[in-house]
Amino acid sequence: MEVSAPYALAAELTHRCPLRCPYCSNPLELQKKETELTTVEWLRVLEEASELGVVQVHFTGGEPLLRPDLSVLIRQSRQLGLFVNLITSGVGLTERRAEELAEAGVDSIQLSVQASEAELADTIAGFKAHELKRQAAGFIQAAGVPLHMNVVLHRRNLHLVEEIIELCLAWGARRLELANTQYYGWALANRRQLLPTKEQLVAAEESYRTTKERLGHLVELIWIVPDYYEDLPKPCMGGWGKLSLTVAPDGRVLPCTTAGSISSLSFESVRKRDLAWIWRESESFNAFRGFEWMPEPCRGCDRRFEDFGGCRCQAFLLTGDAGLTDPVCGRSPHRGMLTELVSSMNDADQELEISYRYRGG
Numbered sequence: 001m002e003v004s005a006p007y008a009l010a011a012e013l014t015h016r017c018p019l020r021c022p023y024c025s026n027p028l029e030l031q032k033k034e035t036e037l038t039t040v041e042w043l044r045v046l047e048e049a050s051e052l053g054v055v056q057v058h059f060t061g062g063e064p065l066l067r068p069d070l071s072v073l074i075r076q077s078r079q080l081g082l083f084v085n086l087i088t089s090g091v092g093l094t095e096r097r098a099e100e101l102a103e104a105g106v107d108s109i110q111l112s113v114q115a116s117e118a119e120l121a122d123t124i125a126g127f128k129a130h131e132l133k134r135q136a137a138g139f140i141q142a143a144g145v146p147l148h149m150n151v152v153l154h155r156r157n158l159h160l161v162e163e164i165i166e167l168c169l170a171w172g173a174r175r176l177e178l179a180n181t182q183y184y185g186w187a188l189a190n191r192r193q194l195l196p197t198k199e200q201l202v203a204a205e206e207s208y209r210t211t212k213e214r215l216g217h218l219v220e221l222i223w224i225v226p227d228y229y230e231d232l233p234k235p236c237m238g239g240w241g242k243l244s245l246t247v248a249p250d251g252r253v254l255p256c257t258t259a260g261s262i263s264s265l266s267f268e269s270v271r272k273r274d275l276a277w278i279w280r281e282s283e284s285f286n287a288f289r290g291f292e293w294m295p296e297p298c299r300g301c302d303r304r305f306e307d308f309g310g311c312r313c314q315a316f317l318l319t320g321d322a323g324l325t326d327p328v329c330g331r332s333p334h335r336g337m338l339t340e341l342v343s344s345m346n347d348a349d350q351e352l353e354i355s356y357r358y359r360g361g
């Protein structure tokens with residue numbers, strides 16, 4: 001099978017993070033600092049990624065600001081001609097550090113926010129982060145770097161969609177991702193506490209639409225669908241091993257940031273193999289490429305060219321088999337469990353206690 005070049009690399013520099021968000025999609029078991037790739041290893045990975053055809057790198061985590069070598073990695077990426085985006089909580093960003101990142105050549109910074117009011121935002125993050133984020137937004141703007149923002153939506157902040165959009169606009173965001181929670185990693189353990197009711201979702205989506213219409217081109221708004229409530233699955237990652245790859249903090253190379261949870265696959269490391277071999281030849285990257293691996297009903301379905309059978313991680317987490325149709329799909333024999341779950345959500349679940357992410361270290 002002909003294998004195209006990847007477009008984007010998610011470089012997960014660390015799993016360590018000051019925040020404790022209950023919707024975190026990182027794995028239950030976090031990588032420790034001692035296992036993280038060194039600066040020299042990352043510099044080689046970036047070079048190999050560029051040779052392979054990658055054009056964008058997203059430095060992410062955990063909190064990438066915890067890596068003192070972040071500017072060195074950004075500078076190397078720019079020298080290789082890559083577009084560089086930094087995904088951060090903003091905690092730890094100072095005026096000086098923002099200038100340093102700008103000098104190194106970062107093209108955009110995506111800052112997360114948890115809600116429109118400090119008290120709720122800090123409760124969701126499990127850390128007093130909101131004011132630090134407000135300051136970080138100011139430092140990013142003062143350094144002349146385009147500010148993008150994102151918020152993860154769930155039943156505790158969905159009623160604030162309009163206020164969150166206004167806040168991000170006031171902080172100077174040019175683009176805002178309104179991402180309904182995806183239930184992977186830690187988030188799956190909090191599913192009942194985070195899943196909204198259908199009514200909450202309908203009201204929030206309406207609020208998103210009217211605010212988007214009102215604001216026009218002032219800010220680019222992106223609504224990431226709550227897929228448990230959809231009948232058709234998302235074309236996850238644009239297809240397995242098709243457009244992007246992730247290098248985990250310990251050097252394992254994954255087709256998406258959560259693929260490490262698929263325990264039926266083993267993933268090669270950049271410590272043992274070069275990136276091009278892993279991308280083209282490894283068993284894990286070839287496991288779900290193309291259409292041959294598909295079972296029914298995907299095999300005979302016309303939509304397979306658009307959605308590639310949905311998300312492999314979701315199939316694995318919900319059925320124990322990554323090779324099955326994504327249970328979000330109305331044609332999947334497993335759809336019933338999700339329909340039952342979403343229709344059983346009610347206001348009483350609001351009282352359930354969320355379990356905070358433990359911090360990596």
Ligand code: SF4
Pocket residue numbers: 232233297298299301302303304305307308309310325326329330331332
């Ligand atoms: Fe997509 Fe498979 Fe469902 Fe068809 S049956 S819509 S290809 S997930």
Ligand code: FES
Pocket residue numbers: 236237255256257258259310311312313314
């Ligand atoms: Fe891994 Fe969808 S999140 S394939």
